[in-house]
Amino acid sequence: MSGTHAHTVPYVAETHYPAEPAPVSTTGPIAWLRENLFSSWLNAAITLICLAFILWIVPGILDWAVFKSVWHAKSLSECREIIVQTYGEGTTGACWAVIHERLGQLLYGFYPVDQRWRPDVTLLLLITAMIPLLFQTMRPLVVVMAALIGVKILIAAYLAVTENTLGSLFGPTTIVAIVIGGLAYFFGDTHHRTRWLVFTIVFPILAYFLLWGGIILEPIPSSRFGGFLLTMVIGVTGIAGSLPLGILLALGRQSKLPILRLICVTFIEFIRGVPLITLLFVASTLLNYFLPPGTNFDLILRVLIMVTLFASAYMAEVIRGGLAALPKGQYEASDTLGLTYWQGMRLIILPQALKISIPGIVNTFIGLFKDTTLVAVIGLLDPLGLTNPIRSDANWNGIVWELYGFIAFLFFVCCWGMSRYSMYLETRLRAADRR
Amino acid sequence: MANVAHTDPTETTPGPMTVSEEVAIDIVDLNKWYGEFHVLKNINLTVNKGERIVVCGPSGSGKSTLIRCINALEKHQKGSITVDGTQLTSDLKKIDEIRKDVGMVFQHFNLFPHLTILENCTLAPIWVKKMPKREANEVAMRYLTRVKIPEQANKYPGQLSGGQQQRVAIARALCMNPHVMLFDEPTSALDPEMIKEVLDVMVDLAQTGMTMICVTHEMGFARQVANRVVFMDQGQIVESNAPEPFFTNPQHERTQLFLSQILAH
Ligand SMILES: Nc1ncnc2c1ncn2[C@@H]1O[C@H](COP(=O)(O)OP(=O)(O)OP(=O)(O)O)[C@@H](O)[C@H]1O
Numbered sequence: 001m002s003g004t005h006a007h008t009v010p011y012v013a014e015t016h017y018p019a020e021p022a023p024v025s026t027t028g029p030i031a032w033l034r035e036n037l038f039s040s041w042l043n044a045a046i047t048l049i050c051l052a053f054i055l056w057i058v059p060g061i062l063d064w065a066v067f068k069s070v071w072h073a074k075s076l077s078e079c080r081e082i083i084v085q086t087y088g089e090g091t092t093g094a095c096w097a098v099i100h101e102r103l104g105q106l107l108y109g110f111y112p113v114d115q116r117w118r119p120d121v122t123l124l125l126l127i128t129a130m131i132p133l134l135f136q137t138m139r140p141l142v143v144v145m146a147a148l149i150g151v152k153i154l155i156a157a158y159l160a161v162t163e164n165t166l167g168s169l170f171g172p173t174t175i176v177a178i179v180i181g182g183l184a185y186f187f188g189d190t191h192h193r194t195r196w197l198v199f200t201i202v203f204p205i206l207a208y209f210l211l212w213g214g215i216i217l218e219p220i221p222s223s224r225f226g227g228f229l230l231t232m233v234i235g236v237t238g239i240a241g242s243l244p245l246g247i248l249l250a251l252g253r254q255s256k257l258p259i260l261r262l263i264c265v266t267f268i269e270f271i272r273g274v275p276l277i278t279l280l281f282v283a284s285t286l287l288n289y290f291l292p293p294g295t296n297f298d299l300i301l302r303v304l305i306m307v308t309l310f311a312s313a314y315m316a317e318v319i320r321g322g323l324a325a326l327p328k329g330q331y332e333a334s335d336t337l338g339l340t341y342w343q344g345m346r347l348i349i350l351p352q353a354l355k356i357s358i359p360g361i362v363n364t365f366i367g368l369f370k371d372t373t374l375v376a377v378i379g380l381l382d383p384l385g386l387t388n389p390i391r392s393d394a395n396w397n398g399i400v401w402e403l404y405g406f407i408a409f410l411f412f413v414c415c416w417g418m419s420r421y422s423m424y425l426e427t428r429l430r431a432a433d434r435r
Numbered sequence: 436m437a438n439v440a441h442t443d444p445t446e447t448t449p450g451p452m453t454v455s456e457e458v459a460i461d462i463v464d465l466n467k468w469y470g471e472f473h474v475l476k477n478i479n480l481t482v483n484k485g486e487r488i489v490v491c492g493p494s495g496s497g498k499s500t501l502i503r504c505i506n507a508l509e510k511h512q513k514g515s516i517t518v519d520g521t522q523l524t525s526d527l528k529k530i531d532e533i534r535k536d537v538g539m540v541f542q543h544f545n546l547f548p549h550l551t552i553l554e555n556c557t558l559a560p561i562w563v564k565k566m567p568k569r570e571a572n573e574v575a576m577r578y579l580t581r582v583k584i585p586e587q588a589n590k591y592p593g594q595l596s597g598g599q600q601q602r603v604a605i606a607r608a609l610c611m612n613p614h615v616m617l618f619d620e621p622t623s624a625l626d627p628e629m630i631k632e633v634l635d636v637m638v639d640l641a642q643t644g645m646t647m648i649c650v651t652h653e654m655g656f657a658r659q660v661a662n663r664v665v666f667m668d669q670g671q672i673v674e675s676n677a678p679e680p681f682f683t684n685p686q687h688e689r690t691q692l693f694l695s696q697i698l699a700h
């Protein structure tokens with residue numbers, strides 16, 4: 001009796017079928033194309049339309065941004081002249097010269113030029129502090145530092161040929177990169193992770209000292225902070241502060257103590273009900289009335305507090321969602337085993353609740369990072385705040401796309417990075433516990 | 436004290452199921468309300484050390500609520516519960532003390548999905564008993580061997596079958612070396628073929644002299660290991676007897692009806 005025989009009569013299998021490879025036409029790139037892009041007439045039509053659209057729009061953009069762009073010029077009119085001279089009447093191209101000239105300002109604001117290595121080093125240390133939180137080993141740090149040193153050598157080589165100097169090849173950043181990269185290379189295994197985390201805890205103090213100075217470093221007043229440096233200071237502090245604060249608020253909102261619950265709910269609802277700009281205005285002007293006269297409470301510090309509080313209210317709600325999604329049995333199992341409230345939260349509940357909340361948490365982070373641009377409204381010179389002085393400069397009057405495009409690009413890289421990381425993290429955690 | 440229950444897994448010789456004169460759990464005039472709803476009415480139950488009680492009854496009769504009161508997962512409003520001489524009050528210290536002594540196994544296992552099987556078992560010994568990690572691992576492996584799944588130690592709960600998960604849950608509770616084990620319908624979420632493997636482990640545990648209170652409808656298990664079967668209906672204990680007379684000669688009409696219903700299929 002064959003295996004394909006209809007089972008209308010009593011049947012006992014007599015053959016054992018060995019596994020065979022899938023038919024060639026169902027695997028490989030051709031099959032992928034057929035399945036995903038040309039599976040039906042409608043799908044094929046959409047694919048073709050999209051292709052046509054890409055072919056139509058991308059060359060135009062590339063032409064403007066790359067092939068017909070100008071990097072060296074003193075003013076917008078000079079840019080336009082160069083373009084017309086080289087490519088003929090009526091052509092338009094990007095005038096990146098403005099970015100070239102103002103790059104330092106866009107990145108550091110009015111931080112003294114000879115002190116700009118300090119924010120650079122702080123950024124390297126920030127990366128160092130983040131890697132043990134984000135990854136299992138320190139390998140990514142080795143890669144980052146190696147890449148950085150590589151880039152610096154390339155730049156130095158370029159400068160050596162064109163301008164006969166080595167630039168900042170032997171500056172503090174290179175040294176720090178080599179030291180950190182080396183340490184990460186030799187002590188980068190998982191079992192060293194706790195030691196790196198100790199550094200993460202110390203980092204805020206270090207960063208404060210490096211950025212604002214004091215003791216041996218020249219003190220830099222907050223008023224000189226600006227550009228992307230300011231964005232990073234506000235964004236990173238807000239992110240680092242809002243997560244723990246949000247967790248505490250979310251737990252407080254679930255607490256059995258009515259007073260605590262009331263405080264948390266009031267705080268969350270109040271902060272969520274008020275626009276961030278209002279809070280920033282409160283920080284910049286009104287707060288002075290409430291503080292004792294004579295106290296000089298740094299404006300950036302006030303903004304940091306407001307942004308952190310604002311983000312933490314949203315964070316609390318995101319995390320509450322994660323807490324609510326956990327089955328009640330997890331709380332009960334943790335209770336029956338005799339774990340205290342905080343042990344249960346730390347070891348059982350939060351790891352799971354935070355995992356569920358990752359998309360929402362990262363969403364809040366990204367929102368917070370972009371909201372830092374609102375500080376321009378109260379006169380802080382973040383990249384967007386700097387566009388006004390630059391555009392009112394007689395030389396660059398009328399420049400729009402290049403400036404905003406560059407700022408958008410900076411923000412996009414950061415936000416996209418966060419988004420990609422969260423996807424990586426979700427995959428990693430999902431691989432760890434398949435339910 | 437010679438016949439006091441011991442729970443050391445190395446001594447698994449199935450000795451006689453001894454019952455001590457000492458009281459493990461004493462429940463006196465227990466009353467509980469959910470809002471206006473009177474779930475538990477004047478419950479009186481004394482469980483001696485080494486005794487194995489099976490609680491059964493129709494759905495909604497308050498079985499789960501009763502055993503959840505014993506380790507303070509639910510608060511009671513009247514009456515007293517004493518576990519190993521400690522009376523349960525709202526004092527958090529006492530609650531923690533009692534929870535360390537009382538293991539619980541749930542219908543839906545409630546393993547921690549983000550931890551491996553081994554970590555599930557060592558978590559409480561390490562954090563609650565401050566046991567060194569190596570020792571906790573050894574203890575956990577001993578109990579995992581006893582519930583016959585040492586080879587799954589490094590998997591995650593999601594990778595195990597229901598029966599295996601429930602056996603891990605039992606091992607996890609045993610790792611705290613409890614004096615009393617509570618089971619709330621441990622097999623009712625399982626497929627028939629897995630029920631046996633879990634019941635085998637529970638029978639084995641009963642033979643070591645563990646004090647056990649099991650809410651279950653596995654009447655075969657009740658006959659085999661229970662000293663007493665307690666039948667509950669509408670929040671009160673209707674009948675309580677040794678298994679033989681309970682099954683062959685039930686006294687109360689509710690018991691008779693219930694038994695005829697569950698023994699019919
Ligand atoms: N948190 C609660 N709030 C209000 N009523 C509840 C709550 N938990 C249980 N009850 C009610 O209390 C009664 C007893 O519930 P319990 O879970 O103890 O029953 P049970 O005997 O374990 O039933 P089952 O066999 O279905 O598990 C039920 O009527 C149930 O609806």
Ligand SMILES: [Mg+2]
Pocket residue numbers: 498499500619620
């Ligand atoms: Mg129940």
